[in-house]
Amino acid sequence: MMDYTANELMVIVAARELRDGESVLVGVGIPNLAANLAMKLQAPGLNMVYESGAVGSNPTRMPLSIGDPCLVTGAKSICSMYEQFAYYLQGGRIDVGFLGGAQIDKYGNINSTVIGSYKTPKVRLPGSGGACDIASNVKKIIVITPHEKRRFVEKVDFLTSPGYVDGKQKWQELKLQGGGPYAVITNLCTMRFDDVTGEMTLASVHPGVTVEQVQENTPWKLKVAEKLEQTPPPTEKEIATLRALDPDKTYLG
């Protein structure tokens, strides 16, 4: 078995979630790598859309920001900022959106705005950007995050991007067109969401990880799926393809 890092594992597990022909709203870093990896493997017809308005980019380097010039030259299409959000996201054209944040809670709500109170912040974070808009409109939200107690909280300090809010009933009342949180991928496991309650549920533990380890790093009593799975380890092909995508280890370092 090959050696791999926690970041490599997360990227590979995330890439496996993508289906051929889907359209993905891609952020920089890990999600960008996951989408590019899926495209090289099982999803050659993946449509990559960037928040900056670039569609079907063909980057010659790993972009530092979603507005990098390398995402423009050789792209399929480019539109304005309002158009990107209006035609693609609100237009219901995006299947998968990747999100991250400082905190995520048991209903998949994400905080990327503030630690502490909004008016008197302990730590002021960048804010929503497109995150709330993505959460409200994509069919599947996938969150990739390190599994740490300070990130997994029972209730987020500030709800930036709605998951199932306080359960699936509330979500349905909001009449958002999106499908809600779909998977949370960490260095330890993959979690999904209960069909009825919308609560985060341990679905698959990664190689060498125990349920106890996951629970230790999750500050509430985590639900476990009836049929708990074992995440298949990365294949040699997955790892080799991934490393070729980030030879300078900009994101895999």
Added chain:
Amino acid sequence: MMDYTANELMVIVAARELRDGESVLVGVGIPNLAANLAMKLQAPGLNMVYESGAVGSNPTRMPLSIGDPCLVTGAKSICSMYEQFAYYLQGGRIDVGFLGGAQIDKYGNINSTVIGSYKTPKVRLPGSGGACDIASNVKKIIVITPHEKRRFVEKVDFLTSPGYVDGKQKWQELKLQGGGPYAVITNLCTMRFDDVTGEMTLASVHPGVTVEQVQENTPWKLKVAEKLEQTPPPTEKEIATLRALDPDKTYLG
């Protein structure tokens, strides 16, 4: 004094209404000629915007439609249909709009939809197109029309594009951003609108025309301005410039 036709006179009188630096929403035919004439004379910096999304066109021939390819090649800018109405008209960027129609009434309301009733039309006309949108949003509406009894009516069969509706009070209640009807130019005279009531008022009679003649061709008792003016006859320069614009007499025939 030079000979000129009724159409030539209308175009020249209309062209005089345009100020340098104004933006004009131009239709084909007479209004197009008027705008082009003004640009060659007192308003070299006139901004011509077409309903089709073309801005600052530089046509090599007289267009039959506002979507003609000659309005595109060499234009300054082009935008989509929704954008044209949204950014330019609703955006409050247009000073003057030219309108015409089958009927116009004493408050400057225009009918270009139907003669008879809407459900069982006697004559079905093309409908609003952009006319109602133009009437609602430009600072000055200028109407150019032959002065005929069947066109001037006390009340239009169908109100396609609002003038002052049933008087200035109603207009103010509607909170439209446009300035309302500004001038009606016919082969006989120029009419303007009463500041207080919004009623059409004879402002200037064209060379050789009497007030009685105008009244005979207007089916209601037409108000006459306290200071009734005489329209100055076309100058040689106006006529020569105009004829050079339509050498084949497509619109001046």
Added chain:
Amino acid sequence: MDSAKLMTMKEAVSKFVRDGDTVYLAGFTHMIPFAAGHEIIRQKRKELTLCRATPDIIYDQMIAAGCGKKLVFSYAGNPGVGSLRCFRRALEKSQPKTIEIEEYTHFGLSGRLFAGATKMPFLPMRTNLGSDLPPQNPNIKTVKDPYTGIEVSVVPPLRPDLAVVHVQRADRNGNAHIWGIIGEQKDAAFASKRVIVSAEEIVDESVIRSDPNRTLIPDFVVHAVVHEPWCAHPSYTQGYYDRDNEFYMQWDEITKEHESTMKWIDEWVNGVEDRAEYMKKMPQEKVKKLLPKACMSAPVNYGSV
């Protein structure tokens, strides 16, 4: 990349246009897809809800041929010429059959399409108030502006079943470059459930990728790609052929009676197999007259970093 999208207009219409569909054959004066309209007539589609800001000659023909149940429009004239006589005969005399109408202003209808393309719940706009149109069309409503308290006019999104959009050049997956009057081309494609893109030229993906800002329609909203030169005649395609203004004037004569109209349709639509045959039938000196002189854009540098 789904190369199976490339097909003939006959196949595209057969596969994607259904009786009873709400259709939007796009193009504001420019690039009106007449070849698609003719194929729909040949394949005898019926009960269609025909949406276009400007029905133009294309819907006049489809109405005469009996394809339409309803017309959703904002300006039913022959621009610069006069009436659309077939539309008027259907409305005024139910000939060949009656047609329902749903009418907007240009802003209203293009706004409905924009709202459909961007899935807005509804679209507020500064028009319609004071006009007699809203009382005739219950789809035009008002909403109180929560910021000023003023009643504003709103229209609902339009989401056609099918759009046909003609473009200058597309790759085989449907990424489309469009220039000149872009009208409702993009909005029609994004608003519709099924999209046929026809193109004067099918080009390599690298041509599209050399200028992504020119790509108004990306492949993944497109279902069929048809290589159809001269698709738009008697409308035009900027840089490829001029508008046949002469024919637009002749149409007024041709359509004086329903019978004379049908004679033309039988000869020029039902009497030909496809657009290629239609163009072969056209006098060649007329075709030549429609060809423009070249007038190229100054290129831009995207740079490679």
Added chain:
Amino acid sequence: MDSAKLMTMKEAVSKFVRDGDTVYLAGFTHMIPFAAGHEIIRQKRKELTLCRATPDIIYDQMIAAGCGKKLVFSYAGNPGVGSLRCFRRALEKSQPKTIEIEEYTHFGLSGRLFAGATKMPFLPMRTNLGSDLPPQNPNIKTVKDPYTGIEVSVVPPLRPDLAVVHVQRADRNGNAHIWGIIGEQKDAAFASKRVIVSAEEIVDESVIRSDPNRTLIPDFVVHAVVHEPWCAHPSYTQGYYDRDNEFYMQWDEITKEHESTMKWIDEWVNGVEDRAEYMKKMPQEKVKKLLPKACMSAPVNYGSV
């Protein structure tokens, strides 16, 4: 044609930017007009309401220099790097002075600008619901959709006093060609009462007219035209120079303290006369590294009829 529009950045800022203005220096990552921001700092404008979806380094600098009273934004981060430390210091510690905030999502803020550019009374959008943001921002309201009865989120139009928009090329009247990431460039120009366009190149009007579909900003909404090469550094101009990612990473170090930030500003902003001097001060091997290889668009034919 008002050739008097052509002026230096110093003149443009002096003439069109006033204390207390609501300003929008446009550019989503791309073509951020740093030269304008620096000139505003040099001319000591204050009490500005700074609007940008992504405040980026440019507003971080203006906040550190004390120009801002309020920040209207949707993502206050250094993309791919981390925080905007000057913004955080102002918010968390009122250093150098306190700053008010008004916060939206990207869709919300770009929507406000779009609504401002098109003078919509208000803009309905599918977002904000369920988030904790609306309770913190009374400008985000709801309206009942008259077609479905559902409550939808709405935002009001944004109409800044001043916009600065950097472009690749413009003519001397301000007709501007823009390509690459077009962000909020067009909306900022149309939404604002006064508009400064700065350009890498001033070209003849004939270049603009050779490709009217590329003109996102027409002259008559523009008040000043500034020929300002390298205006956007450390942001970039597609086809002209690359993003200086290295500087974006260095900014995180530079701004560790307010003092170290002001030292940088004193050297690179107040210590130079204008953008030309700023560029002369830059190591030439660094400048060279930012120059891209050529990558030209395939031209299109507009045709002449």
